[in-house]
Amino acid sequence: MADSSKQGSSRAAFSQEIIKDALLVLLKKKNYMDISITDICRQAGISRGTFYAHFKNIREIIDLLFDDALEQIGNIPLQTLCHPEDNSNDGLPLCGFLRKYKKYQPLFFSDQLYTYAVSRIVSSLKYGFISVMKEKTNLEEDLLEDLLYYQIMGCMSICKRHIDLSDSEWDRRKCNVDLFLKKGFGNMNMPES
Numbered sequence: 001m002a003d004s005s006k007q008g009s010s011r012a013a014f015s016q017e018i019i020k021d022a023l024l025v026l027l028k029k030k031n032y033m034d035i036s037i038t039d040i041c042r043q044a045g046i047s048r049g050t051f052y053a054h055f056k057n058i059r060e061i062i063d064l065l066f067d068d069a070l071e072q073i074g075n076i077p078l079q080t081l082c083h084p085e086d087n088s089n090d091g092l093p094l095c096g097f098l099r100k101y102k103k104y105q106p107l108f109f110s111d112q113l114y115t116y117a118v119s120r121i122v123s124s125l126k127y128g129f130i131s132v133m134k135e136k137t138n139l140e141e142d143l144l145e146d147l148l149y150y151q152i153m154g155c156m157s158i159c160k161r162h163i164d165l166s167d168s169e170w171d172r173r174k175c176n177v178d179l180f181l182k183k184g185f186g187n188m189n190m191p192e193s
Contacts, residue, residue, distance in 0.1 A: 018044045023061050027106030069104050070124045073097045098159045109160045121152050
């Protein structure tokens with residue numbers, strides 16, 4: 001009996017994965033608001049009953065996809081190392097994740113999901129960012145949160161704009177942005193005149 005329960009849970013996990021993958025494929029082709037459950041079922045090769053056995057609606061899939069992605073994105077409050085991201089044991093920075101896991105790009109680059117993507121990323125990184133940056137700057141939490149939003153939105157924009165660059169060219173550009181951030185945040189410790 002334990003084997004059939006294991007088999008059932010692995011079948012359920014497989015079904016959920018094909019549904020999530022189907023939605024990611026559809027996001028490459030269509031706007032989020034134009035995707036229907038029928039589209040997902042057709043793309044995944046499943047019945048509506050199978051879909052509803054795992055999800056109530058498309059938003060649940062979106063949330064689960066963001067959960068999956070955010071588990072792999074490291075809470076790197078200030079990226080100033082100017083080296084490839086893959087050396088981190090704490091997860092990849094957002095830009096490194098988006099370059100490495102291309103299947104998630106439509107989720108993060110969708111115009112209709114952009115605001116939601118930014119809010120999910122900020123929610124995920126906020127505590128770590130504010131904790132580290134409070135030690136490095138004299139800024140209040142609400143101002144640090146504004147800077148995190150600014151950093152995430154800039155990161156997503158630059159990733160989308162340059163996603164097809166070679167790794168070496170991307171690393172060069174990322175290093176320049178990191179140096180800009182480092183100098184900007186470094187100036188936050190200066191006393192006000």
